[in-house]
Amino acid sequence: MRAWMLDDFGLENLNLHEIPTPEPAAGELLIKVSAVSLNYRDKALVDGIYAPEKMPKGLIPVADFAGVVAATGSGVTKYAVGDRVTSHFYSTWQDGPWLPEYADFQVGGPLGGGLAEYQVLSEDAVVPTPPYLSDEEAATLPIAALTPWFAMREYGDIGAGDTILVQGTGGVSIFAIQIASALGARVIATSSSDDKLARARELGATDTINYRTTPDWAAAALELTDGRGVDLVIDVVGGEGLRDSIRAARGSGMVAVVGFLDGQSATLDLMDVIWHQTHIQGIAVGHRRSFHDLVRFLDEHHITPVIDTVYDFADAHAAYDQLARGAFGKIVIKVG
Numbered sequence: 001m002r003a004w005m006l007d008d009f010g011l012e013n014l015n016l017h018e019i020p021t022p023e024p025a026a027g028e029l030l031i032k033v034s035a036v037s038l039n040y041r042d043k044a045l046v047d048g049i050y051a052p053e054k055m056p057k058g059l060i061p062v063a064d065f066a067g068v069v070a071a072t073g074s075g076v077t078k079y080a081v082g083d084r085v086t087s088h089f090y091s092t093w094q095d096g097p098w099l100p101e102y103a104d105f106q107v108g109g110p111l112g113g114g115l116a117e118y119q120v121l122s123e124d125a126v127v128p129t130p131p132y133l134s135d136e137e138a139a140t141l142p143i144a145a146l147t148p149w150f151a152m153r154e155y156g157d158i159g160a161g162d163t164i165l166v167q168g169t170g171g172v173s174i175f176a177i178q179i180a181s182a183l184g185a186r187v188i189a190t191s192s193s194d195d196k197l198a199r200a201r202e203l204g205a206t207d208t209i210n211y212r213t214t215p216d217w218a219a220a221a222l223e224l225t226d227g228r229g230v231d232l233v234i235d236v237v238g239g240e241g242l243r244d245s246i247r248a249a250r251g252s253g254m255v256a257v258v259g260f261l262d263g264q265s266a267t268l269d270l271m272d273v274i275w276h277q278t279h280i281q282g283i284a285v286g287h288r289r290s291f292h293d294l295v296r297f298l299d300e301h302h303i304t305p306v307i308d309t310v311y312d313f314a315d316a317h318a319a320y321d322q323l324a325r326g327a328f329g330k331i332v333i334k335v336g
């Protein structure tokens with residue numbers, strides 16, 4: 001089979017190889033990969049800044065993929081040849097609280113990922129692909145859709161009458177807009193671009209703020225909520241801006257710490273946190289039970305993932321380059 005392998009850190013070391021097709025061990029599925037989608041972590045991993053000490057040489061990268069079961073190992077009971085499946089990122093996190101050992105079983109590093117014609121995964125490391133989605137669409141779900149869903153439904157209880165704030169128009173935030181809007185919540189979206197904000201409104205954002213022309217977007221969010229603040233901020237930006245997310249959240253509201261686009265550390269004014277009684281909640285994607293719940297919800301509401309560009313398998317480097325520039329929604333690479 002053909003597989004992209006990271007022979008060393010740096011995109012120039014992501015090379016296409018011809019290698020033997022893997023065999024499924026007991027409890028595993030051999031999946032014929034149809035499509036992968038890229039997340040910011042996939043780029044950080046290639047750049048060598050995402051747990052580099054844990055990544056094996058020659059890793060097949062990319063966490064999120066969808067495909068068709070081509071063979072099953074002994075003892076497999078949940079899936080059969082021909083079933084359509086979508087990968088689950090924290091492959092051993094099935095339900096319940098997070099445990100540190102789950103970190104070693106992330107699909108797409110340290111475990112092999114989807115940027116190959118075939119990949120093996122445990123039958124507990126996939127969910128059934130929702131029938132209404134193509135494999136290219138389903139490949140966008142495992143990280144970018146589950147992460148905001150987990151924040152809204154497992155740590156929060158977002159529904160009608162609540163207000164959430166999402167930052168920018170990348171993969172996580174676009175899913176956050178679509179999901180929160182389907183839950184009946186009011187959604188305040190920020191972006192550097194008025195054009196993107198117009199598209200965000202078409203997807204369900206009720207209020208929008210351009211964070212370039214309105215740098216104090218937290219004050220704007222407070223104004224939009226009559227000084228109360230929002231129930232949940234999905235913070236994908238991180239860095240020093242975390243302080244603004246705390247300002248924008250209501251008293252006893254939640255800031256879901258998801259991303260680090262602007263940096264991996266922040267200085268907090270503890271009095272802000274104390275007076276606001278803010279819940280600061282770290283999010284690490286989510287477990288498989290919640291992914292199942294999400295898939296049912298998406299199916300029920302027929303939410304269609306927003307794909308910016310689909311690349312051919314041979315053009316994987318170009319897909320990573322676009323990720324570095326930013327996309328509206330998701331970037332997909334066709335494999336099969």
Ligand SMILES: NC(=O)c1ccc[n+]([C@@H]2O[C@H](COP(=O)([O-])OP(=O)(O)OC[C@H]3O[C@@H](n4cnc5c(N)ncnc54)[C@H](OP(=O)(O)O)[C@@H]3O)[C@@H](O)[C@H]2O)c1
Pocket residue numbers: 039040041143144147167168169170171172173190191192193196211236237257258259260261262283284285286323325326327328329
């Ligand atoms: N903890 C987790 O479980 C988890 C899961 C998924 C992702 N993440 C993290 O979340 C972050 C976002 O991931 P993603 O895949 O959605 O990224 P992405 O698709 O690359 O999103 C990039 C977009 O974010 C917006 N942005 C960039 N800098 C910004 C800033 N300073 N203020 C406001 N918006 C800004 C821009 O939107 P505009 O062009 O509209 O301005 C940009 O297009 C990354 O750090 C990623 O590693 C974490």
